[in-house]
Amino acid sequence: MSLTSFFQRLTGSAPPARPDVAGATHIILGSGKTGQPGWVSTDRAVIDLCDRATFARHWQPATRHAFMAEHVWEHLTPEDGRTAIALCFEFLRPTGTLRIAVPDQLNPAAEYREYVRPGGTGPGADDHKILYDYLTLEAALCAAGFTVERQEYWDEAGQFQHRDWSDDRGYILRSRRYDPRNQDGKLGYTSLILDGIKP
Numbered sequence: 001m002s003l004t005s006f007f008q009r010l011t012g013s014a015p016p017a018r019p020d021v022a023g024a025t026h027i028i029l030g031s032g033k034t035g036q037p038g039w040v041s042t043d044r045a046v047i048d049l050c051d052r053a054t055f056a057r058h059w060q061p062a063t064r065h066a067f068m069a070e071h072v073w074e075h076l077t078p079e080d081g082r083t084a085i086a087l088c089f090e091f092l093r094p095t096g097t098l099r100i101a102v103p104d105q106l107n108p109a110a111e112y113r114e115y116v117r118p119g120g121t122g123p124g125a126d127d128h129k130i131l132y133d134y135l136t137l138e139a140a141l142c143a144a145g146f147t148v149e150r151q152e153y154w155d156e157a158g159q160f161q162h163r164d165w166s167d168d169r170g171y172i173l174r175s176r177r178y179d180p181r182n183q184d185g186k187l188g189y190t191s192l193i194l195d196g197i198k199p
Contacts, residue, residue, distance in 0.1 A: 021046055022058045025065040028170070029088075030072035036171045039068070049076065049084035061090050068099040068170025071191070073137075074116075074128045081130070082140050085196070089144045092198045098146065099170040104192035105131035106154035112189070137194050146196030152176055153192045160187060169195055 021027070024040035029049060031041035048054045049072070067088045073081050088098045103116035115122035117131055134153035141148050151165040152175055162176050173179060174191045181188030 026170075027064060027067050029067055029069040030075075034070070034173075036167075039170070049087065050080045052087055052090075055087055055091050059091055062093050064091050064096060065093060066097045066099070066169055067092065068172075070101045070170075070172050071103065071124075071174060073100050074102045074130055074132070075124070077129045078140075082143065085140055085144045085146075089146060089196070089198055094198055096198045097169045098141070098196040098198075099151075099172070099193065100137065100141075100196070101172045101174060101191040101193045102132050102137065103128070104154050104190060105133040105136075106156065106158075106192075107190065108154065108158040132192055134192055134194065137192060141194060141196040144196070145198065147199060149195040149197065151193040151195060152190060153194070154190070160190065165193070165195075 021040055021042060026039040027047070028034065028036070028039050028041045029047060031043060035041045046054070047058075073084070076084060085098070092098065103112075105113070107113060113131075114120050116125055116128065118128040119126060120128065134150055134155070138148045138150070149165075150161065150163070152160075152162040154160055160176070165177075171178070172191060172193055174189060175193060176182055176187060176190050179189045182190070
């Protein structure tokens with residue numbers, strides 16, 4: 001009996017199609033169950049952000065167009081975060097982009113910071129290793145060779161800064177633009193969103 005037949009007999013449906021990771025040009029890293037048109041979703045079993053071999057298994061260096069990660073980097077130690085950024089840089093083609101969205105340490109709302117801090121009250125916060133602000137994340141991206149565009153972030157004065165960014169570099173649900181908690185001009189939930197561009 002084939003693996004497909006066994007799966008159908010066990011579950012009553014065909015196994016999910018395996019994504020064409022090798023052929024993908026736009027890749028979501030640490031996607032969980034999320035997806036978006038034109039992008040291939042991956043998780044740690046496919047791409048381990050700290051293991052170059054998992055990148056090299058699928059791609060040659062300097063060949064991918066875009067990586068995107070929404071609320072992934074806070075689950076990495078600062079050292080592992082730098083490793084992951086460097087690997088993305090290596091495997092992106094020139095002009096390729098890495099969009100990172102993470103919880104924002106400079107958000108002035110105390111309840112937000114309690115929700116997202118390492119060991120905080122929010123879902124998954126028990127596994128958070130770091131909270132970034134725009135300067136610390138930008139420094140990590142620049143150290144790998146990226147130039148940086150700031151898309152959404154809180155500044156030191158407690159002011160929210162944003163651009164009218166495009167989904168071309170990746171759709172971010174937990175953002176000023178799309179999070180349903182943001183209603184009537186009030187920001188209920190935002191992320192720090194930076195784009196790294198490979199020169």
